[in-house]
Amino acid sequence: MTTSSFDRNRCTRISPSAVLDDRLDGKDLEWARDHLRRCEACRERVEDFREMLLRVGRLPSATVGSTAMDQAFALSIPDRLRTQGGMRSFEVAPALPAAMVPAPHDLPPAARPEVSSIPDLLTELEREIFRDEPLQDHPMPLSPVPEPLYPAMTDIPEEIGPVEDAEPAQAAEPEPAEPAPPEILSGPLREVPVDSHREVEFTDWDREPEPEPAPAPALEAFPVPIPVPATSNAIFDQEPALRIDDESEGVVAAPPRKPDTAMRIAVGLGAAACVLLAAVLYEGGLLKTTQKVGSTAATATQSIHPSATARASVSPSASPAATVSASTAPVLYTLGNGVTGGTMFRIRPGTAVAGYTRLVFDMNGNGLPTMIITRPDDLHVAVTFKDTNVTGAPVNGISSYHVTAVEPGVQQGADGNITIDLARPVRVTAFTLPATGSYAWRLVIDLHTS
Amino acid sequence: MDQVHVEAPAFSARAASVERGFYSDFPLVLNYVARLIDDIDGAAAITCAAFRQVADGLRQRPNDEGLRRADVFRAATELSRSVLRPRRWFRRQRTAQVNLDDFPQPEARRALRRDTVQRALTALPFDARAMILLRDFVKLSYDELADVVDMAPRKLVHALDRSRAELGEIYDYIKF
Numbered sequence: 001m002t003t004s005s006f007d008r009n010r011c012t013r014i015s016p017s018a019v020l021d022d023r024l025d026g027k028d029l030e031w032a033r034d035h036l037r038r039c040e041a042c043r044e045r046v047e048d049f050r051e052m053l054l055r056v057g058r059l060p061s062a063t064v065g066s067t068a069m070d071q072a073f074a075l076s077i078p079d080r081l082r083t084q085g086g087m088r089s090f091e092v093a094p095a096l097p098a099a100m101v102p103a104p105h106d107l108p109p110a111a112r113p114e115v116s117s118i119p120d121l122l123t124e125l126e127r128e129i130f131r132d133e134p135l136q137d138h139p140m141p142l143s144p145v146p147e148p149l150y151p152a153m154t155d156i157p158e159e160i161g162p163v164e165d166a167e168p169a170q171a172a173e174p175e176p177a178e179p180a181p182p183e184i185l186s187g188p189l190r191e192v193p194v195d196s197h198r199e200v201e202f203t204d205w206d207r208e209p210e211p212e213p214a215p216a217p218a219l220e221a222f223p224v225p226i227p228v229p230a231t232s233n234a235i236f237d238q239e240p241a242l243r244i245d246d247e248s249e250g251v252v253a254a255p256p257r258k259p260d261t262a263m264r265i266a267v268g269l270g271a272a273a274c275v276l277l278a279a280v281l282y283e284g285g286l287l288k289t290t291q292k293v294g295s296t297a298a299t300a301t302q303s304i305h306p307s308a309t310a311r312a313s314v315s316p317s318a319s320p321a322a323t324v325s326a327s328t329a330p331v332l333y334t335l336g337n338g339v340t341g342g343t344m345f346r347i348r349p350g351t352a353v354a355g356y357t358r359l360v361f362d363m364n365g366n367g368l369p370t371m372i373i374t375r376p377d378d379l380h381v382a383v384t385f386k387d388t389n390v391t392g393a394p395v396n397g398i399s400s401y402h403v404t405a406v407e408p409g410v411q412q413g414a415d416g417n418i419t420i421d422l423a424r425p426v427r428v429t430a431f432t433l434p435a436t437g438s439y440a441w442r443l444v445i446d447l448h449t450s
Numbered sequence: 451m452d453q454v455h456v457e458a459p460a461f462s463a464r465a466a467s468v469e470r471g472f473y474s475d476f477p478l479v480l481n482y483v484a485r486l487i488d489d490i491d492g493a494a495a496i497t498c499a500a501f502r503q504v505a506d507g508l509r510q511r512p513n514d515e516g517l518r519r520a521d522v523f524r525a526a527t528e529l530s531r532s533v534l535r536p537r538r539w540f541r542r543q544r545t546a547q548v549n550l551d552d553f554p555q556p557e558a559r560r561a562l563r564r565d566t567v568q569r570a571l572t573a574l575p576f577d578a579r580a581m582i583l584l585r586d587f588v589k590l591s592y593d594e595l596a597d598v599v600d601m602a603p604r605k606l607v608h609a610l611d612r613s614r615a616e617l618g619e620i621y622d623y624i625k626f
Contacts, residue, residue, distance in 0.1 A: 015607055015608065015611050016611060016614070017607050017608075017610040017611045017614060018607045018611075021585070021592065021607070021610070023592070023607055048618055049614050049615075049618070052614055052617055052618045052621065053586050053614065055567050055621070056567060056571075056582060056583070056586035056587050056617075057586050057587060057589070059485065059565065059567055059568065059587055060558070060561050060565075061477065061478075061481040062477075062480070062481055062484065062490060062553070062554050062555065062558030062559075062561075062562070063477070063555070063558070064476065064477045064480060064550070064553050065551060065552045065553065067550075067551040067552065068494075068550035068551050068552055068553040069473060069476055069477075071548075071550050071551060072476055072480075072494065072497070072498050072501075072548070072550055073469070073472055073473070073476075075498045075502075075548060076472065076476075076497075076498040076499075076501035076502045076505065077468060077469070077472060077501065077502070077505050078502070078505055078506065080465075081464065081465050081468045081505055081508065
């Protein structure tokens with residue numbers, strides 16, 4: 001009960017709420033006093049909490065006038081629970097200009113007597129804690145006098161003359177034989193949307209409330225004891241959360257439904273169609289590959305449909321793009337011995353060293369073909385194998401920190417092209433290795449973090 | 451023939467109790483709801499709805515029982531929560547608004563808006579805000595508070611600790 005653990009940086013053995021709300025007794029209280037006597041951090045926390053508690057406790061309250069209370073009573077309490085004639089059996093003090101709500105004289109006392117003992121408890125605690133060192137480390141006690149409230153709240157509110165003056169005149173009129181019909185109450189009621197995002201309404205708060213344009217006719221028609229039938233409560237008809245009286249449903253006419261319902265349905269259907277379309281596109285792989293197309297302008301024709309690329313690459317539409325990319329891209333390396341008729345049959349990701357990614361191209365044949373390594377852009381490296389077949393090399397699953405993927409080989413006439421999609425800009429180094437033992441001729445490309 | 455003493459009907463005793471409870475608690479509940487939802491205009495409707503809800507629930511209670519303060523605050527809290535619930539697609543959250551005579555006064559409206567503590571409270575999660583307001587503003591006892599927020603009194607201390615610490619941090623952040 002005395003511990004708290006939300007603050008990791010300070011001593012949290014004391015729960016300030018337990019101390020301030022007088023939730024400790026016996027040994028716990030003794031222990032807390034002893035700890036507070038020695039622990040500066042806990043003492044500060046308790047003081048901070050006490051200040052915050054007092055700040056919240058001193059928040060100004062809006063006063064409610066007797067007329068408003070009567071109206072609210074008529075709206076809230078059903079007929080069967082009201083006294084005869086709806087008359088109040090005691091006087092309610094009029095709305096005071098003071099900030100706090102006036103306490104009626106004949107009402108039960110406050111339900112939390114220990115609240116008043118909070119300062120006493122703390123004072124006693126402080127007296128006990130700082131008995132030895134009264135002049136040092138003593139937290140500044142809060143002033144018992146409540147701080148001045150908002151000047152605007154202390155001003156005398158305007159008297160609502162017309163309502164007060166009109167009541168006797170209205171009282172002289174003959175009372176209606178039946179309770180007021182619900183339409184009377186529906187006059188001062190208006191429905192407004194309440195948004196949970198409060199920022200939207202902040203502008204309204206700063207604005208001076210406009211004078212009520214025409215609340216008077218309906219409200220002033222009431223006699224002093226407001227005879228409102230239970231069925232005339234029109235507050236709760238709109239929202240299920242607020243609907244508490246089912247009997248009132250049939251009496252109070254529902255407001256006209258929103259005219260934009262059709263528009264909302266249309267928007268919803270449109271949104272659903274968009275989601276469906278996006279799902280279809282995603283499932284078909286178009287979205288993913290389209291993104292790739294956007295980032296690889298030079299090799300777009302090669303990368304759209306990976307499974308069909310080998311076929312598509314032979315088409316005339318694919319050749320110019322690849323040719324252009326090969327011709328205009330800067331050449332990084334030209335390697336090999338010019339041997340023709342070989343086959344590049346395998347690509348192996350090399351070592352798993354974090355600093356670079358190694359790709360090893362294994363080739364069958366009598367030697368190394370001419371290999372031109374180019375970089376069309378920052379995120380692609382292209383390798384052209386002269387007079388070499390590259391279409392048989394599997395490229396699935398090659399990826400690393402530097403490499404996003406290796407695109408399937410594209411055969412352009414006698415030459416084969418392999419494009420490496422990079423995940424980030426890299427520095428490229430390359431060399432060749434001769435066939436030795438069980439190893440074939442190899443081209444090794446290292447992609448270093450730049 | 452002897453005169454037979456006829457007692458007043460039970461409902462009148464209850465009516466008096468309800469009336470007394472209403473006039474005692476209505477301003478407090480109203481201010482609590484205004485602070486809780488940060489909207490003094492919508493507070494009256496929610497407060498009336500809460501009282502109405504509790505008054506309707508008295509049918510199932512013994513005859514001599516009036517409005518219980520904890521029930522009213524619980525109803526007000528739940529109604530406020532439902533009003534503040536984020537709106538969904540195709541369904542805009544709406545609530546009725548009640549115009550009461552001379553309420554709210556412009557001064558009260560401005561005070562609620564300007565208050566730094568109120569702004570810090572608004573930044574708190576709903577449950578923490580309700581807990582702090584019920585304990586420190588309304589000054590409910592721990593038992594009543596436990597009844598309202600439906601939490602064991604033993605856990606309330608820790609929950610209040612967290613809420614007050616969070617409020618203090620927010621207040622320190624925004625006070626200048």
